[in-house]
Amino acid sequence: MDARRIPLLLALSAMPLTAAADDVDIRALRDEVAQMRAAYEKRIDALEQRLAQAEAKATTAVTAAANAEAAAATPPPAAPVGTNAFNPNVSLILSGLYSNLSRDPAGYQITGFHLPSGPLGEIAPQRGFNLGESELGLSANVDQLFYGAMNFAVHPDDTVSTEEAFIQTTSLPQGLTLKAGRWFSGIGYLNEQHAHTWDFVDAPLAYAAFLGGQFNNDGVQLRWVAPTDTFLELGAELGRGAAYPGTGRDKNGSGASAIFAHVGGDVGASSNWRGGLSYLTTAPQDRQWNDIDAAGAAVTNSFTGSSKLWIADGVWKWAPNGNANVTNFKLQGEYLRRSEDGTVSYKLTTPGSYAATQAGWYLQGIYQFAPYWRVGLRTERLDAGNVDYGGNDASLLRPDYAPARNALMFDYNPSEFSRVRLQFAQDKSRQGVTDNQIFLQYQMSLGAHGAHKF
Amino acid sequence: MTKTSIKCLLATALAAFALPSFATLSILACEPEWGALAQELGGDKVSIYNATNAFQDPHHVQAKPSLLARARSADMVVCTGAQLEIGWLPILQQQAGNARIQAGQPGYFEAAPYVRMLELPSSIDRSLGDVHPGGNPHIQTDPRNIGLVAAGMAQRLAAVDPANAAAYRANYQAFAARWTAALANWEKQAAPLKGMNIVVHHKAFVYLENWLGLKEIATLEPKPGVEPTAAHLSEVLALLQRQPAQAVVRSVYNDPRGSEWLAERAKIPVVVLPFTVGGSERAKDLFGLYDDTVQRLLAALK
Numbered sequence: 001m002d003a004r005r006i007p008l009l010l011a012l013s014a015m016p017l018t019a020a021a022d023d024v025d026i027r028a029l030r031d032e033v034a035q036m037r038a039a040y041e042k043r044i045d046a047l048e049q050r051l052a053q054a055e056a057k058a059t060t061a062v063t064a065a066a067n068a069e070a071a072a073a074t075p076p077p078a079a080p081v082g083t084n085a086f087n088p089n090v091s092l093i094l095s096g097l098y099s100n101l102s103r104d105p106a107g108y109q110i111t112g113f114h115l116p117s118g119p120l121g122e123i124a125p126q127r128g129f130n131l132g133e134s135e136l137g138l139s140a141n142v143d144q145l146f147y148g149a150m151n152f153a154v155h156p157d158d159t160v161s162t163e164e165a166f167i168q169t170t171s172l173p174q175g176l177t178l179k180a181g182r183w184f185s186g187i188g189y190l191n192e193q194h195a196h197t198w199d200f201v202d203a204p205l206a207y208a209a210f211l212g213g214q215f216n217n218d219g220v221q222l223r224w225v226a227p228t229d230t231f232l233e234l235g236a237e238l239g240r241g242a243a244y245p246g247t248g249r250d251k252n253g254s255g256a257s258a259i260f261a262h263v264g265g266d267v268g269a270s271s272n273w274r275g276g277l278s279y280l281t282t283a284p285q286d287r288q289w290n291d292i293d294a295a296g297a298a299v300t301n302s303f304t305g306s307s308k309l310w311i312a313d314g315v316w317k318w319a320p321n322g323n324a325n326v327t328n329f330k331l332q333g334e335y336l337r338r339s340e341d342g343t344v345s346y347k348l349t350t351p352g353s354y355a356a357t358q359a360g361w362y363l364q365g366i367y368q369f370a371p372y373w374r375v376g377l378r379t380e381r382l383d384a385g386n387v388d389y390g391g392n393d394a395s396l397l398r399p400d401y402a403p404a405r406n407a408l409m410f411d412y413n414p415s416e417f418s419r420v421r422l423q424f425a426q427d428k429s430r431q432g433v434t435d436n437q438i439f440l441q442y443q444m445s446l447g448a449h450g451a452h453k454f
Numbered sequence: 455m456t457k458t459s460i461k462c463l464l465a466t467a468l469a470a471f472a473l474p475s476f477a478t479l480s481i482l483a484c485e486p487e488w489g490a491l492a493q494e495l496g497g498d499k500v501s502i503y504n505a506t507n508a509f510q511d512p513h514h515v516q517a518k519p520s521l522l523a524r525a526r527s528a529d530m531v532v533c534t535g536a537q538l539e540i541g542w543l544p545i546l547q548q549q550a551g552n553a554r555i556q557a558g559q560p561g562y563f564e565a566a567p568y569v570r571m572l573e574l575p576s577s578i579d580r581s582l583g584d585v586h587p588g589g590n591p592h593i594q595t596d597p598r599n600i601g602l603v604a605a606g607m608a609q610r611l612a613a614v615d616p617a618n619a620a621a622y623r624a625n626y627q628a629f630a631a632r633w634t635a636a637l638a639n640w641e642k643q644a645a646p647l648k649g650m651n652i653v654v655h656h657k658a659f660v661y662l663e664n665w666l667g668l669k670e671i672a673t674l675e676p677k678p679g680v681e682p683t684a685a686h687l688s689e690v691l692a693l694l695q696r697q698p699a700q701a702v703v704r705s706v707y708n709d710p711r712g713s714e715w716l717a718e719r720a721k722i723p724v725v726v727l728p729f730t731v732g733g734s735e736r737a738k739d740l741f742g743l744y745d746d747t748v749q750r751l752l753a754a755l756k
Contacts, residue, residue, distance in 0.1 A: 144558070147548060171553035175526050225526040225551045231519030264519025269507060272518045317516070321509035324516075325681075326709050371681045371709065415680070416514075416541070417580060446580075449537070451544040454518050 088140035088148075089448035093196045095132030095441065101125055102436040110209050111401045111431040112384030113358065114289040114303065119212025119244040123203065125427075125437065131156040132441065133195060135163070139448075145171050151194070163194070163216060175225040182218045186235045186260050187278035188334055189313035191215055197452055199330075199366050201423045201439045205380050205405055206336045206360030210309055212244035215280070217256055231264040231274070245307045245338070246282035256282040264454075271318045274454060278311040288348070293395050301396070303354060305342010311335070315454075326371055333363040346392040353390030359383045372414055378407045382429075403429040419443045479615045482524050482555070484533035484543065485512050487594040488565060488603075490731040490740045492532055494629045495608050499618045503528075508733035511707050512538055513584065513679065517545035525550035528561070530614050532607065535564030536571065536588035560613045566591060568606040569599040572660045584679025594730060596661035597640065597744045601633050636741055644748045646755060651697070653690060653722075655682070655704035655713055658729065662747070671699045674712040682712035694720045701754040705729035723754045 108124035109115070115123070133156075139149035150165040166181030184192045190207060191214055203213045219239025226232035241256025242248045249255050258281070264274030288302040312335045319328035337359040344354035362380035369375060382403040389396045407425035420442050427435040478501045483489030489504040496502075503524045506515050512534070515521075525531065525546040533539050547556055554561035571589030578587050593599045608626035612619035648667035652659075655674045663670050672693055676686040694716075702713040703725045710724075717724040727747050728737035736746040 141557070144556075168548065170548070170556050172551060173553065175551035177549065177551040223549075223551065225522060225549070227527045229520075229523055229527075231523035233522070262519070265523070266518070266520040269509070272516075272520060274519045317518075322507065322515075323510045323707050325511050325514060325707070415580070415584075449540045451517065451541050453545060453549075454516050454522075 086140070088138045091135075091137045091139075091445060091447040091450055093133075093135035093137075093194075093443065093445050095134065095196060095443040097130040097132045097201065098440040099125055099127055099130060100438040101127050103433050105435075108430065110205065110382065110403050110429045112387075112399050112403070113209040113382065114287075114291065114301070115209070115212065116244060116247075116287055116289050119208075123208040123213050125202070125435075126156075132443070135194065135196065137448075141170065142167065145169060175227060177223045177225075179221040179223075180219070182216055183221060185215045185217050185237060185239075185258055185280065186221060186223065187215065187258050187280050187309075188311040188336070189274070189276060189315055189332065190334065193453055196443045196445070199332075199364065199374075199376050200378055200407055200409055201421065201441050202425075204334070204360075204362035204364075204378070205382055205403060205429055206334065206362055209358075209360055209382055209403075210245065210336050210338050215245075216243055217241060217258075219254065219256070229265075231262070233262040235260045235262075241282045244287075245280075245284060245309065245340075247284040247287045249283075249285055256280065269322045270320055271316065272322075272454075273314070273316045275314045276312070278309075278313070280309040280311075282307045282309075284342075292397065293346070294397055295395075299347050302345045302348055303340065303342060304345075305340060305354065307338060307340045309336060309338045311337075317454075324368070326368075328368045330366045331364075332366075333361065335359070335361040344389060344392060344396075346389075346395050350392060350395070352392035354388065354392075355390075356385060356387040358385035358387075372412055374411050374413070376407075376409045376411075378405075378409075380405050399431055401431040403431075405429060416449075417445045479611070479618075480527055480529045482521075482528040482531045484531065484539050485594070486731040486733075487600070487740065487743070488532040488534070488607075490743075491600060491604055491607060492611070494740065495604060495611055495622055495625050497621065497625050499615065499621055500611070504732075508705075508728060508730045508737070509707050513541065515539075515542045517542045517549070521546055522550050525555060526552055528552060528555055530561045530563060530611075531555040532563045533565070534591050534593065535566035536591035536593075537586045538566075538591035560610060563607060563610050565599075565603040565607070566593060568603045569593050569596075572664060573657070583675070583677030590657060590660050592658040593661055595659050595727075595747075596665040597633070597637055597740075598665060599661060600740060601630065601637070604629060604633065632741075636744070640744050640748050643752065647748075647751050650701070650751070650755065651699040652725075653694070653699045653702045653713075653716065655702070655708040658705055659703060659727070662727075666748075666751070668751075671697055674702070674704075674716065681709065687712060687715055691716060691719055694722075698722075701725045701751070703727060703751075706733045725750050725754045727751075 105125050105127065108120065134154040135151055137149065137151045142148045146167050147170050148167045151163040153161050153163045155161065162182060164183050166179050166183045168179040169177055172178060186192050190198065191211065195214065207213055217237060217239035219237060221235060221237045223233060223235040237258040238254040239256045246256050258278060260276060260278035262274055262276040264272065266272045283306055285304050286302045288300055290298065290300050293299045315330065315332040317328065317330045339357045341355050343351050345351045360382035362378060364376060364378035366374055366376040384399065384401060387398045405425060405427045407423055409421055409423040411419055411421035413419045423439040425437040427437055479496065479499055481492050481500050481502050483492055483502055483504050485506055486504045486508055489502045492500055493502050505521050506512050533543060556562060566588060573590040575585050575587065578585060604626060608622050611622040644666050649669060651669045651671050653672045653674065654670055657673055657678050662668065672690045674682040674687065674690065676683055699722060701723050702717050704713045705727055706729055713724045727750060728734035728743055731737055731739060731743050734746050737743040
């Protein structure tokens with residue numbers, strides 16, 4: 001403040017010194033100067049005050065504006081939460097089943113298809129009350145780059161298996177997603193979906209025969225979504241291939257590889273669809289199965305070679321205006337075709353060349369006719385195809401039989417989280433056996449809200 | 455064929471084959487109201503794709519392939535939040551391979567944090583129906599919330615697309631001025647609605663009730679997200695004998711049977727509200743949405 005006044009005062013005080021040296025005049029001049037000084041000082045003070053006021057006003061206005069904007073545009077802080085706030089999402093699936101089968105499932109086989117005893121145990125029906133597969137899932141974002149999830153399945157016989165345990169990127173560029181760990185393969189339509197989201201109690205026969213129900217793999221998966229308005233996704237997988245149709249192995253490199261492509265889109269507001277084509281190759285080694293030979297004796301054989309599976313899949317969903325709450329319809333079908341080449345050891349001792357091409361398909365439609373109520377039909381068939389046992393042709397049977405099954409189901413879904421299902425099926429997967437089946441099932445989900453794939 | 459119709463045809467053909475413009479900010483809106491708001495604020499700087507339409511229940515949408523494709527290319531996703539989209543949005547985020555729209559990124563915008571949430575549950579249990587831990591998510595039924603969200607969205611648009619920040623700010627200011635005027639107008643028109651008793655299908659209108667001073671007597675759904683049952687409808691009818699209501703209110707996507715059943719017996723009109731942009735002929739944009747909402751409610755009083 002003082003620094004600003006100095007030049008003005010100097011100028012004022014320098015002026016009168018050149019005037020006459022008369023005392024009276026000097027006194028008068030001094031008074032005048034003093035008055036002027038006082039007057040100027042007053043005015044300067046006033047000016048400074050106004051400046052300060054203006055400055056303060058401007059600051060307040062800016063702050064007020066900033067505050068207003070902040071109040072409007074900044075979300076209020078989230079409620080403080082404890083250290084468990086970072087706990088992953090937990091979801092639990094509970095399911096139970098009652099099965100009434102008209103035929104004894106002992107020694108269940110799908111005629112003409114060589115399933116090892118492991119996967120066969122998984123797909124063979126059981127009579128009476130059964131705890132279905134219970135599932136415990138944990139999932140969360142790991143950090144800004146990764147997401148992780150794990151799913152345990154608790155089986156009715158008290159064994160636990162790891163269905164999925166994987167990490168997945170969330171931040172790769174260009175529509176890429178990389179997954180590593182154990183995961184359900186992206187082949188086909190149904191394979192990647194958890195069993196509790198299936199529309200029937202059991203997997204289709206073709207999935208049972210060619211994938212042992214569902215194929216999971218330990219390895220890496222890379223997916224790419226194209227930057228187009230029509231959905232196009234390509235995927236490639238490399239993995240251990242320990243699950244049927246592969247076998248456990250102790251080798252460097254990959255034991256199973258797969259590629260798949262999915263396309264999809266909308267037709268108007270009411271319909272949407274997805275189609276896919278997948279190819280899975282595995283390299284089973286000493287894959288054993290129990291069979292009855294041409295002489296009627298129970299034998300164990302094994303296969304070593306390469307197994308190639310093609311899957312074509314399609315699903316079409318309809319709901320009036322896309323509002324599925326009251327009525328909706330879903331049509332879904334898949335065609336699987338497998339070629340295997342290699343060596344079959346009859347009784348594990350007599351090797352002979354082996355070549356087989358087999359196929360199977362299912363087609364199902366699910367109609368929700370009222371809120372919560374759905375009815376579904378599934379029809380399916382397998383084609384035992386051409387099987388060439390080479391040198392073992394005379395020892396092993398090649399039944400000319402096409403396994404088939406038809407199923408009808410009703411389910412009631414009182415909420416997104418619960419389902420009770422009744423299913424009737426006529427199963428002709430075993431030659432000469434017609435098994436009439438009745439299933440009553442519940443499936444419930446607790447915990448974190450599931451988000452289901454299309 | 456006239457010259458104009460040939461021109462029209464040519465223009466349509468060109469439009470059909472035109473490549474998507476990369477110059478604009480591509481926005482995937484979970485619900486049409488946020489799509490409409492983003493359009494108001496973004497003008498020609500944005501291109502919008504609405505994931506749902508007014509005839510769909512935003513709780514129950516599937517992560518269908520077309521949405522995955524749009525999520526893949528989106529620069530920004532604008533949603534309600536408060537777990538309204540929990541059944542489908544996480545799948546889009548996980549499978550679309552788009553880092554920009556992940557939770558926590560500027561490209562992921564939720565509207566709910568900008569407004570004061572109502573019906574925050576004091577306890578959470580699935581036996582209570584489809585309760586949202588973050589409060590009732592149907593915030594767009596109060597236009598004052600649109601104003602609040604607009605401020606936040608404009609800021610976010612500027613953050614995601616700084617090159618056009620000035621345009622977003624200018625658009626917001628113009629929109630806010632128009633919105634304030636429109637609000638005053640709606641509130642004047644809606645004055646007779648204050649204290650009106652209504653029955654609602656789903657608890658989807660708490661914000662509307664709070665805005666206009668409507669009084670919710672009952673819901674047709676016995677619990678949130680549970681479709682009306684015959685027993686519960688009878689209870690509501692009995693309740694209306696003691697405490698009459700002037701209308702049954704539902705959104706376009708609700709099954710009409712429950713409200714019609716009750717309206718017929720209680721001799722009160724059904725008011726079908728557009729609920730969001732595109733829900734009625736007049737609800738072409740956000741302004742039309744509330745014009746129509748207020749008019750439809752007023753019509754029920756006559």
